[in-house]
Amino acid sequence: MQYIITAPAALNCTVKLPASKSISNRALIINALAGGNTIPENLSDCDDTDVIIKALKDNPKEIDIKAAGTAMRFMTAYLAATEGEHILTGTERMKHRPIAVLVDALRYLGAKIEYLGEEGYPPLRITGRKLWGRELHINGNVSSQFISALLMIGPTLRDKLELHLEGNIISRPYIDLTLWMMKEYGADAEWTDINVITVKPKPYTPRRYYIENDWSAASYWYEMMALNARTEDTVTLTGLMDNSKQGDSIARYLFSLLGVKTTFVKDDNNGPDMVKLKYSGHSVSHLEYDFLNCPDLAQTFVVTCIAKNVTFHFTGLQTLKIKETDRIEALKTEMRKLGYVIEDRDGCELTWDGTLCKAEKDNDLDVAIDTYEDHRMALAFAPMAFTRSYIRINNPHVVTKSYPHYWEHLDNIGVEIEQEE
Template identity: 55%
Template structure:
């Protein structure tokens, strides 16, 4: 299936954003660990959260989490401490996403996790039991989801857990988000230098409401930047958010979008400010990279983006995917060192009717769709991949005046 997308250059609307899947999935783990009787309010209805909900309500011992990377990592750690024998698997792409760092760390502190096919990758067999805990040494350059998975189960371990992070730490805001939420469920931590300490403790049940998703908001910032005139109210966002992607409000100032915080969320308006060139290290906000690559090219703003080392192990190799798909639109992007993307203004002949491949990656679909504001013909392949994080995305685009036709 493909969607033919036609944009609109003038937008005046309000959007109830999707709930944050990052917060939702953490909240589900913490709710389970606290034996809370309270439901999570404003829980995300995306695929990644749905598979978590199904796992917690299932009486099976086999869990297929599809393409949900967060769920794979969080549930692997959670199940390692639940008595019983469990199998967790996912899509073909998921079975190519490495998980050895988490598995080795879990086994080092008393877990029993083994690989069923290829060493270092799902599917996994887990024999859940009480965990001793202790100390683990991890590279600070790994996905924060591995670290968060360990942190959330740390208080339940006999000795608690001390995590030593070696080298530069990436995605710090996501680790801070995990620790903040753990504190809201009654467990405090100590983070000094590159060492995080969690002592044995019990979570307490609390009533919890999930904030809207700043990652989803980034596509509305992109839409505002590419428009001729925009006034967009996004509901459910907080100024003091623990989400790293809230950085989007600051970054888009240089691409012509101002942010006003209100009691209900934010209001975006189009301005005339446009940077001559954009530089940013995305080490703390890697999920924003696709949004900024597409936006900058279509606004003719050269860029140098660094800190993208985790993009190769996301739902797809996002660095390669961006190079291939942007070339279809007439932009030649270069990369180096597996962590840098650059565009110096070089262009090529665009395809007449470009079809954007989405690579089973929700962010490819959502980052490229706004390009229809500037382009006369744009097709998005496998558009329903957006259900991974933002199921109502296409309906929201229609609400503000985009024309979307299934072909």
Template identity: 50%
Template sequence: MQYSVSKSNTILGGRVVLPASKSISNRVQIINALAYSFEPIKNLSDCDDSKAMQSILFSNTNTFDVGHAGTTMRFLTAYLAKVVGEWTLTGSDRMKERPIGVLVDALNSLGAQISYLEKEGYPPLKIFGSNLTGEEVELQGDTSSQYISALLLIAPTLENGLRIKLKGKIVSRSYIEMTLNIMEEFGVKAEFKGQEIFVANQPYNRIPYTVEGDWSGASYWWSFMALADEGKLYLDGLKKNSFQGDSGLVPVFEKLGVKTQFSKRGMFIEKVATYCKKLKFDFNQMPDLAQTFAVCSCLKNIPFHFKGLETLKIKETDRIFALIKELGKLGYVLTEPAEGELAWEGERNEEEDNIVIETYHDHRMAMAFAPIAMLRSNIVIDSPDVVKKSYPNFWEQLKEIGFSVEKK
């Protein structure tokens, strides 16, 4: 299926109720399961990833398919390793290409019994859950923060607690800190000093919890506004002082011409005339927003040089490759100056005819490219349903504020 997206004018206005945070929803679901808690989780995300987590945690089988849900795969690998039983954990074809060996090795060193059913280092997994003693693991700091968060979530339930030693540069630190902050809300104390994190054996409190709105999903509305000629939009559901690292987008989008004003329940974003001539930014703390900023910068004709993108190649797709290819269809010549970097120096080629934006089973590709509709009619997005992974009603909300979204 394909969607053709267009807008009759370049003015943007209205109110958008943002989806609940997928990242927070999945962490809280694991914590509730570890605490044997039936306290309610209010505003739980209804995206595919969170639904997969919920379905599996309440399943009475021992074979689980997470589909494309990477966070669900990583968090459940750690969770099931300490739940007594024999478990099989698998996923989509793309999931079977996403490495998990670092997490499996760490868990096995703590006493887990996890083996590979197909390719070494990749799902599907066979897990023999047992009581883990814990104590200490050592990981590279530039490994996926989801591996580290998976270990942290089970850490207080391990017999000896857990000390994690991180070697070298720590990437996506904001996601690690988000995990620790949520754990603290449930009564678990941790120490994060320098390159080490220590969590003692201690119980999670059983508390009701309300999930805040998703800053990652909100980023696309800033991109729409940056490309509008004029407009003001109210975004409902975000917290100013959020645990989510992607809340760092506010000052960066100010460089692209979007002003943000906070209120009690959300914020107003408004188009302003001033913006930078070149955007240089290290996305170490919010790598999921690199696609949003790359597309927006190109469309505003703002050259850029991004760093801190080391984890993008092991996401739902190789996002570096996908950005270079799809923006190339629009004539933008992007380069990868070094590992973990992406740049556009202003070089242009001719556009392709009859452009269709491929999404590569990646929800963020679909939503990052959708704002093209502010500048050109009938942008065509292939496999638009991928947005269900994190933002199920994205296309419906576009219609509500004046966009035309039609099946091709």
């Protein structure tokens, strides 16, 4: 299936963003470990969160987490520390996403986990039991989801967990988000040195918990405002906090460099905070940034910069190669199809110096963007319609992984979406 997307002339709207997937998934695991009887409020309705909800509710013998990388990492640790035997599996892509770092760490704490296919990859057979807290050393440059998975089970261990993160620590805001949420549920967990996190065996306390809306989803509306580039238009986004712990909230500062101004507004009826976006008319001509702490924003900024003819040099992208797809190669391939040449270096940097090439088709409007079963490819490329007559997106339904109502929201603001089989 393919969508042909045509943008409206103006962009004036209020958007109810989806709840944060990152917070939802952590809250579900922590709440389950706390023995909470009430599920967190305002949960994300995306695919990744849905598989965790079903796994925790139905407790099936075999759990298929599909393409949800977060769910695979978090559920592996949760099941290892919880009584019962389960098989944890997913899509073919998931069966080629490495998990040995997490499995080795859990085994060191006493977990019983077997590989049912290729060594180091799902599917897994997990026999849950009470685990021991120990001093554990792990590379800081692995996925922060491995680290968060270990931290969240910390309060349930027989002794304290002392986690030493060696070398360069990536995606630190996601680790800090996990620690903050753990403490919200009563855990004793904190940084005790520059690279050491200590979690004491103090049980979680059940509580009501409300999920903030998603800054990652907000980034695509920032992108639309930057590309629409009309100073008279306003976009209002609901449920975003000025003091958010979400790492992707950095988007508001980065987009200020591309001309989008952010204003926080309190709701008159005591509802959630709102953000109002305006285009200032001023943008840098070159952008450099290290995405080590917010890699999920990389696709958004690659597409935005190229569509605005802003050259860039982005670093800290090493985790992009093990996401839903190899995002570095996917970005290079799809941009080349449109006539832009991105260079990569060592699998962790992307650069565009303005170099162009011949588009895949004589009329580049006939080029269709492949999404590689990766929601962020569709989410990030669709706003290019604001700088072109239209853009074609293949397999557009991949957005359900994190933003199920994306196309509906675009339709509501006047974006024309034509479907072709």
